[in-house]
Amino acid sequence: MRYLDVRIRQPDWMLHPMQSFIRHEDVVRYEELLTWNVQPEQGIEYELFYVEADRERYEPAIDAVDSIHWYDLTPVDDESFYIYACQEIRDIDMEWREAFVALNLLVFPPILYDTDAAMRMTVIGSSEDLQTMLDGLPDEIDVTVNEIGEFDSRHPRLAGSMTARQREAVAVAVDLGYYEVPRTGSLEAVADALDCAPSTASNHLRKAEAAVMRRLVDGCRPQRPD
Known part of the structure; x- marks a missing residue:
């Protein structure tokens, strides 16, 4: 398939x-x-x-x-x-x-x-x-x-956990240094690049982060015996 x-x-x-x-x-x-x-x-x-x-x-x-x-x-x-x-x-x-x-x-x-x-x-x-x-x-x-x-939905890429808009928001955030340590890009800068309100940008990033962390943890969780 x-x-x-x-x-x-x-x-x-x-x-x-x-x-x-x-x-x-x-x-x-x-x-x-x-x-x-x-x-x-x-x-x-x-x-x-x-x-x-x-x-x-x-x-x-x-x-x-x-x-x-x-x-x-x-x-x-x-x-x-x-x-x-x-x-x-x-x-x-x-x-x-x-x-x-x-x-x-x-x-x-x-x-x-x-x-x-x-x-x-x-x-x-x-x-x-x-x-x-x-x-x-x-x-x-x-x-x-x-x-x-x-097509194989059993082993999707981590990015597959996100919507297209969430992937865009994360890509912009990475490019602007939002995830650097120490942080060099602000949430307001990410929102400006996405042409949306900071609250909307924050919502996209938080949902993306939650989706990726959930998929990562599920993928690493040990399998329980039957």
């Missing part, structure tokens, strides 16, 4: 209105699609997003999207929140998703939307199906394969 780490960038005319908002407005700093439930027979899908953005500018944008039947916004802090939404499945989305539908593939969440509204995702399946999926994507979509390999 293989995995593919891939970045998919759609042209402007293919974008969902909220993806277009991410690409063309300087509002959303980070967004992840955490999980979803597609019901094609009803023509709707349910989705859960984690978003870091200016809420006062984000909400009017999502309110204006006709295909969204309803949504529930749950704040995390001043600069981040969850969006649970129900929306119609757009025909244009179904067309490019057909590259996945007939194959024995799984998308391993989350799906990351970068500031250019491109999607970065991990897809799991056989080498043949993964290649068929790539070949089946429309020519208008720009595809970048970041990594491909053998």
Whole structure:
């Protein structure tokens, strides 16, 4: 069983209105699609997003999207929140998703939307199906394969314990000297580089540290006899 780490960038005319908002407005700093439930027979899908953005500018944008039947916004802090939404499945989305539908593939969440509204995702399946999926994507979509390999969740890398945003925060913190002894970079400097509040940066770092320490301890814990 293989995995593919891939970045998919759609042209402007293919974008969902909220993806277009991410690409063309300087509002959303980070967004992840955490999980979803597609019901094609009803023509709707349910989705859960984690978003870091200016809420006062984000909400009017999502309110204006006709295909969204309803949504529930749950704040995390001043600069981040969850969006649970129900929306119609757009025909244009179904067309490019057909590259996945007939194959024995799984998308391993989350799906990351970068500031250019491109999607970065991990897809799991056989080498043949993964290649068929790539070949089946429309020519208008720009595809970048970041990594491909053998999938094994029993022995993930420590970095695999973290979300993409947490890995970014840790990388920035390391580069700025936040983890040096003595410390040469401040939390405020990390927050500035991530374009978020210090409380949000601290939250990312603490969650990343907890995830890595938990994985490290579990990996070193002696096995109990049956």
